[in-house]
């Protein structure tokens with residue numbers, strides 16, 4: 071029986087879809103059976119990030135309306151046989167699905183997979199309620215800025231009413247090389263302090279993320295980038311391995327050391 | 339047969355702190371009022387008519403409705419330049435007792451108060467944990483935060499101006515005590531510096547007509563003592 075993990079954030083655009091795609095891909099890389107569920111009805115784009123948008127025939131709402139079986143709506147990934155996607159509907163809106171229906175779909179899929187990764191829409195309304203309805207646990211994604219952390223805190227409070235304490239991913243963290251560049255951002259320790267959640271991973275700001283989703287290939291499939299490594303480490307932590315976490319400051323020290331040792335510009 | 343000395347229903351005594359009127363709690367209410375009026379006219383000459391004399395009224399174990407309390411106060415104050423400070427009764431209704439108990443109770447929450455969450459109690463409130471920005475804690479009495487207060491705290495929400503807000507780390511976005519409001523004007527940078535400090539502080543209304551002020555916790559004992567003295 072698989073585990074359903076919802077990826078949520080409150081605030082929009084902080085990287086839920088990117089995180090869903092990459093955690094899913096990284097788990098598939100480890101040989102796990104994974105199904106991605108896009109619950110952002112009306113604004114779907116998990117399919118685009120995965121490069122699967124042209125293969126959609128049926129979607130989540132079609133399933134709920136009885137137009138097809140769940141399995142008919144699933145799309146197999148181009149790269150991994152063990153990775154599937156259930157796309158959201160593009161033409162409907164979030165009120166066309168109820169939490170009970172969502173839970174039914176999740177429960178139906180769970181026996182066939184090791185992990186179900188549920189991409190949650192922004193906000194705390196119906197779409198959010200739907201997304202967490204079938205989940206066993208939650209991962210909260212935030213960027214290191216005050217508005218995003220505030221919303222992550224709000225959403226954590228709501229998640230905690232239904233599920234256990236979520237895990238935290240801090241996304242788009244800048245390397246503190248130039249201090250003027252980062253002074254208006256929070257550091258990771260501040261974020262973890264405020265939210266008081268266990269840190270599942272830190273993903274650095276990495277232009278390869280955008281490039282990869284442009285190509286329709288999640289960054290986790292590309293080898294030597296900071297983001298790719300981060301997502302693969304996150305997947306290993308989800309599988310229960312203890313992969314050491316590097317805090318922003320330690321990271322700095324670590325890179326500074328590498329740089330001085332090899333006289334290189336660290337790019338990851 | 340008549341007893342030679344009838345028990346007095348009303349006794350009026352002058353003390354250095356003003357006048358004390360004892361009202362017998364065993365007689366009928368109307369009889370007591372009649373006697374009170376009489377006694378007041380008799381002793382009127384003893385008071386200086388140009389000076390306000392303050393009076394405390396002891397009711398013993400008699401319970402009075404608000405209406406009756408008002409009547410007694412009126413009777414006394416109409417008789418001359420007298421101000422009734424206080425009506426003191428040794429009894430109260432169950433409802434009042436319950437309310438008083440709630441007001442004196444300390445409720446403890448061991449948790450983090452997150453954005454969008456509100457905790458409210460009728461007495462004093464103790465939070466073992468932080469109050470995050472966007473979270474709110476409210477009490478009719480005091481609010482104590484054994485953690486960082488970064489959100490909103492409201493003390494004395496039913497109007498108690500003696501209520502305080504205390505926190506281990508005091509970086510509130512907003513504090514209300516009774517009807518007084520404090521809004522932080524600190525910048526985010528200033529707040530994040532303050533957040534690193536661990537000097538516990540309390541917020542209070544120190545002087546009527548003035549804004550909420552913050553002090554080191556070490557000053558709280560003196561503040562409480564002053565307030566108690568003022569009330570007695």
Ligand SMILES: Nc1ncnc2c1ncn2[C@@H]1O[C@H](COP(=O)(O)OP(=O)(O)OP(=O)(O)O)[C@@H](O)[C@H]1O
Nearest residue numbers: 082083084085086087088192242274275276279280
């Ligand atoms: N670590 C990163 N480095 C650089 N860019 C990133 C990173 N993570 C996400 N992005 C970019 O940020 C944008 C928003 O990401 P994404 O669509 O995953 O957010 P979202 O939370 O799903 O948004 P929405 O709330 O609209 O669903 C995308 O353009 C993505 O490429």
Ligand SMILES: [Mg+2]
Nearest residue numbers: 086087110191
């Ligand atoms: Mg998204």
